[in-house]
Amino acid sequence: MIPMRAFYVFLAVAGFLIAMFIYAAWSTRRPRDIDTHSAYSLRKKLLLIVLAVLVIGLALTLAKTPYPRESDIPAQVVFVVGKQFSFGISASPITNDDEYLAATYSTPVEIAAGSLVEFRVTSFDVNHSIGVYSPDNQLVAQTQAMPGYVNRLRVRFTQPGRYRVLCLELCGSGHHRMRGVFDVK
C-alpha cells in the first residue's frame, strides 16, 4: 500500500539523516583537524548518489500519475458536484441547483467492480475536494472540485462495498460535515 510504503521510506531516510547528525555531534568529543579536500570529495560523491537516487525516483514514478489517459475508455461516468456543505453524486449530469439537490438525496450510484469509472467533478461555489474512502476507510483516490472547471478522475475499484466521499479542501465551517456515498458491486 502506497501510504505505508511512503511512511517506511520516510522513516528509513530520516532515521539515516538523524543518525548522521548524532554522529557529527558525538565526534566533537574528540576534536581534530579534518582534511578539507577529503570533505569536498565526499560531498561530490554524496551529491552524485543523491542525484542518482532522485533520477531513479523520477524514472520510476513520473509515469504513474493518476491523470486520465485518452487511450483508456471509461465504462461508466459519474457526475459529482460539491457545494457548501454536501456532495451531489449522480449517474446523470448535474447542471443546476435542483439537480444537485436531487442528487444529494437520491439512492447511491452503483459502480461495477473492476470496471473503469470516470468521475466528472466540479463545484457550484468554492473549492472542495473529493476524497474517496474505501469500505475499510482508506483514502483510495481524490481530486479537487473547483468552480468553473471539471476534473476527470478515473478509478478502477476492485473492492465491493459502500464508498464514502469526504471533502479534503477547507471550504468553510461545515467542511468536516461534507459527505457523499456510492456503492461498488
Place this chain on the structure above:
Amino acid sequence: MATPATVLYSEAETRNFRRVTVIWGITVVLLLPILALLGYFMRLYQSGAFPKVRPEWFYAVLTLHSLGMVGTWFVGSMAGVSYLLLKYTRPSLAISKFSYWGTLLGVVLLIVCTLGGLFGTGWYFLYPLPLMSQGVWQPWATLLFFIALAVLGVCWTIWTLDILRSIAKRYSLSAALGLNYVFGKPGPEVPPLVLITTVSLIVGVAGFVAAVIVIALFAARALGVNVDPLLMKNLTFFFGHILVNITMYLGVAMVYELLPTYAGRSWKTNRVVALAWDAVLFLVLFAYFHHLYMDFAQPVWVQKFGQVCSYGLAVPAGVVSIFGTLALVYAARMRWTFASMLMFLGIMGWGVGGIAAVIDSTVEVNFHFHNTLWVPAHFHTYYLMGAVLIILGFIDHTGKEISGMEEIPWRSKLTVALLLIGGYGFLSMFYWGGAHSVPRRYAIYPAEVAQGTLYARIAVGFISVLLLGILLYLWEAGKRCLKALTA
C-alpha cells in the same frame, strides 16, 4: 566590485540597530507561546475536549494560528538577516522600524477579523471562499482580512526591497549571486549570508507581486469582474510556497553565518555553494506546482515539471547545506551552547521535513497524501523543528552577545530536550495520521476517520511537553534579551 567598508554603520548606529533587533526578537519570542497555544487549542478541539464550542471557532483559530506562525517566522528571519548583514551592508534602520509597526498593525487586524469576526478560510484563503462564508463571517471581517494582508504585504515588500538595495550598494548583482565563483572568475568575496539572502529576497519579491495580484483580483471580483479560480489558486500557492521557503532559506543563511563561530571553522562560498543557491533561484519558482497536483485541470506536463523541480530543489538547498553543516561540526572544537544546539538541530529538522516533503511531492504518493495530516506533518517539521529552532538560536545568540549574560548549561540542555521530545512526538501523530488517511483541517473527525481523535489526544500530551520547552526557552532567552535591551 565591493565598495569600501565605510558604507557600514558606525558603532553608535549599530547599537541602535541591535536594540531594534532585540525588540523584534522579544516580540517573536512572545508570539511563539501565544500562537502555539492556538495550535494546542486546535488539537484539543480535535480530541473532543470542547464539545460545546462551535466548529467556526476551530477554523478561525486555525486561520490565525497558521497566518500568525508564517508571518512571525518570516519577520523573525528577516530581522535576523538584517542584523547579521550589518557586517557587510547597511540596511535601513528606519525601514526595519516601519516594518515592525506595520507588522504589529497587521497582526492586530488579523486578530480582530479571526477571533472577533470568525474569519476562517485558513492561511491560503482559496478563491472564492473568503467571499462565501455562509453567514459565518461578515463582509467586514473579509475586508479587514484583506486590509491586514495589504498592510503586511506593503511593509514586508518595502523591507525586502531595502535589504536588496543595501546588498546592491556593495555588491553587483552577479557578485551577490556568486557568479564569479560559478564561472571561476576573479571577484569579491561574497559571504554565503549575502548570496542566500539575495537569492531568497529576489524570489520573495516575485512572491509578493503574486500576492498583490491575488488581492487585486479579489477586489475586482467584489466589483463584479469574473476571476479564474485556477489562476487564483496558482497565484496563491506561488506566493505561499515562496514565503514559507524563503523563511527557511533566510534561517539557513543565518546558520551559514553563525555556526562557524561556534565550530571554530570557516564556511565560505565556493563554486558548489554558489551553483546550489543559484539553482534555487530558478527551481523554487516552479516547485509550487506540487500544491496543485490534485487539480487535474492543470496540464499534465506542468504537474510532471512540478515534481522534477520539487525533487531538484532538494539537492542544492538541502544536500549542500546539510552536508556543509555536518562537515563544519564533524570533529570540530565545538562550543555547544543553547544557540549552537538549536541551530544545528534546526538544520536537522529542515532536512527531516524536507525528506517528507520530497516524498509528498511525488504525484503518485500525493494522490494518497494530499490534504491529509501528512501535509502539516512535513511543514511543521521543517518549520517548527527547522526554521523556528534556527531563529530561536539566533535570538538567544544575539541576546547573549549583547547582554553578556552566561547561560546555565543544564537548563539549556533541558529546554532543548523538551523541545525535541515534545516537537517530534507531536509531529509523529501527524505523520501516522497522514499514513492512515486522516484528513487535515477537520474540526471534528467523522466515523470514517475516527482514529484521528485518538491521534489528536496523543498529540496533546506531546504538545504539553513542547509548551513546557517553549516557556523554559522564553524564561532563559527572555532574560538575556531583556538585559540586552538596556545594555
